[in-house]
Amino acid sequence: MTHEERxxxxxxxxxxxxxxxxxxxxxxxxQLSQRRPPDAQPSFTSTLSPGEPSVVEPACDLTIIMACRSTQRAEEARQKLYNLLDTHLNSIPPNTPEHEYATDFRMNVRLEIHRLDLSVIRSVLEFSQEVSQKYPYISHIICNAGLATYSHLNFLVFFKQCYESPLKAVKHPMxxxxxxxxxxxxxxxxxxxCNIFGHYVLFRSLQPLLSAWTARTRSEPARVLWMSSIDAMATYDPDNDPQLTKTSTSYQASKAQLDLMVWELNKQSKANGSEVMHYIITPGITATNVAAALLRPYVLELLMIAFFYFCRFIGSPHVLFSTYKASVAAVHLTLTPSRYIPSTADAHSTTSAKTQPGYGATMNRNAQLAFPKFSAANERWGKEYVLIEPVTVWEQHPDEGARAMDRCERLYQAFVEKEKVGIQNGPADGANGCVNGHA
Incomplete structure (x- = not known):
């Protein structure tokens, strides 16, 4: 197959x-430097039809648009990525079909840098315009960036949680x-x-490019992957605090609201015959620079890593120790043909119904199937895999997903209108999407 055909x-x-x-x-x-990447193979064998081949060969070239707030850090990351790919290529025995394939892939891969600041909606709109002018389509958007307003660790709460349940402490750290x-x-x-609305504006602004990919392939719809968390908990009042400025657990609340909104996006996409598919993914629990910043002096970081190892050993599947392994769900949902990806999750397969802090409600005991959340996980000795868990419903506010989506859409339209008329100080009072007394 020539590159013109790939x-x-x-x-x-x-x-x-x-x-x-x-x-x-x-x-x-x-993964894509391999002819048969493991992450592209169907992991959910029950979705295979009798006699259907189980080996997938994507045979595709790749452009990654690195959307970052700091172009300097992005440049450093791009060079590091090229170096990692070259190291992998050098580990493949020369003069083999695998080496030839990887070398060909390396010659045609592109890592492009564009500046994006999700905390400034004008930056998102300008980024989308820039991308729309440069690329004919986009096949995937992986909404990974986000933040939490962590200030410090409460060690009394930490020891109390560890005493009561180490597994709960690592999964839902309070x-x-x-x-x-x-x-x-x-x-x-x-x-x-940063965690919800900025990415919604990004998706809506680039929706034509996503549709262009679907029209181009005619077989694989474009995909938007939304990064959630296993720590998602609806610890907020959707009537009085939809922007999560009053809750002390805004990070967990943002991920819960995102889960419900993406669930609604998926339902509306199916109802409207949309050309875009939406998935919820999580990276499990992984040590990153955000966590490291809270653990000073360095000995505290070492103790936390030891605690993570202990929790994995006693049964937590969610603790991973490299960002490469923590990305297994995101990459699997990117590369696996959509016909092999389950659209539902067994609501009773991973956990019994129980109350979560802040929900004030339990999982719907009558629902046998729910919208799936694809989480990075690993076995006790470190082999990573994709775990499917159900998105927890919110019985007291069953329409919160639709309401969250409506809030984002109205506010998105207000910002688009603002850009059209050139108003610099935000939407006029009373504009659509007015919440919490702000824009």
Whole structure:
């Protein structure tokens, strides 16, 4: 197959210069440099039809759009990614079909850098315009970037949680103290904007490019992967605090709101015959620079890593120790043919129904199937795999996903209108999407 005949994936990764975003780029490069990448193979064998081949050969070129706030860090990350790919290529025996394939892939891979600041909606709109002018389509958007307003660790709460349940302490850590009321330059909740709304604006602005990919391939719809967390908990009041400025656990709340919104996006996409598919992914629990910044002196970081190893040994599947392994769910959902990806999850397969802090409600005991969340996980000795867990419903607010999506859409339209008329100080009072007394 010539390069003129081969398809080229154009994958946009936000926050690609570090952490999980860097791990996703790294894993994509290593996987696609193989003719039969393991992450592209159907892991959910029950979805295979009788007699259907189980080996997938993507045979595609790759462009990664590294959407980063710091172009300097992005440049450093890009060079590091090229070096990692070259190291992998050098590990393949020369004069073999595998080496020839990887060398050919290396010659045609492209890592492109574009500046994107999710905390400034104008930056998102300008980024989308720039990307739309440069690329004919986008096959995938991986909404990875995000933040939490962590300030310090409460060690009393940490030891109390560890005493009560180490596994719960590592999955739902309540000892990471967060600042409440932090606003962005747009006068929106900072965590809400960076983790939810900024990515929604990105998706909506680039929707024509996603549709262009679907029209081009006619077989594989474009995909948007939304980075959630296993620590998602709806610890907020959707009526009085939709932008999560009043809750002291805005990070967990943002991921729960995101889960429900993506669930709604998926339902509406199916109902409308959309050309874009939406998936929820999580990286499990991985040590990143965000966590390291809280663990000073360095001995505390070492103790936390030891605690993570202990939790994995006693049964937690969610603790991973490299961003490459933590990216398995994101890359698997990027490369696996959509017909092999389950669209539902067994609500009773991973956990019994139980109340989560802040929900004030339990998992729907009558629902046998739920919307799936694909999480990076690993076995006790470190072999990574993809774990499917159900998105927890919110019985007290069953329409919160639709409401969250509507809030984002109205506010997105307000910002688009603002850019059209050239108003510099935000939407006029009373504009659509007015929440928390801000834009």
């Amino acid at each position: 398809k080229r994936l154009i994958v946009l990764v936000t926050g690609a210069n570090g952490g999980i975003g860097f791990g996703i780029c790294h894993r994509l490069l290593i 000892f990471n103290v967060q600042k409440a009321g932090v606003l962005s330059a747009d006068n929106l909740g900072m965590v809400w904007q």
